[in-house]
Amino acid sequence: MADRKSTQIVATAFGYGSKHDFQLFKDDGSEFAEHLRILADAGYQGLAELHENCQTPFKKSKYPALTKREKPRNRALARKRIVIEHIFCKLKVFRILSERYRNRRKRFALRFNLIAAIYNLELKQN
Numbered sequence: 001m002a003d004r005k006s007t008q009i010v011a012t013a014f015g016y017g018s019k020h021d022f023q024l025f026k027d028d029g030s031e032f033a034e035h036l037r038i039l040a041d042a043g044y045q046g047l048a049e050l051h052e053n054c055q056t057p058f059k060k061s062k063y064p065a066l067t068k069r070e071k072p073r074n075r076a077l078a079r080k081r082i083v084i085e086h087i088f089c090k091l092k093v094f095r096i097l098s099e100r101y102r103n104r105r106k107r108f109a110l111r112f113n114l115i116a117a118i119y120n121l122e123l124k125q126n
Helices: 021-028 070-091 105-125
Strands: none
16 A cells, blocks of 8 residues: 555555455455545455445446446546556566565565665655
8 A cells, every 4th residue: 555645655465375455455454544545446346345435447348338437537546546556666676576476475575565665765865
């Protein structure tokens, strides 16, 4: 999770094995203040049941295609979410995140948190 205004990484979560991001989010059990807005991608369909103040894009389907109202809303959400995609890009400079992780699984969380701390420190220096 990241703050949209400061682009700082706020929180991280990890799981063992292959697990979907949304399942990891649900298993984490974190509760968020009602005034916080969560912007998520299409993989988080059903997030509104857990947190009322959230936005997920409308999924395209074959038969009922996206309406003229849904397309601009998806585009506006993508413009807001681009911040996190840019953060992912900056983090993937560290090859540990862009390639297969071949070290001890126990240490992945520690290493990722250190990378996130380096990223946040770099933001403060600029």
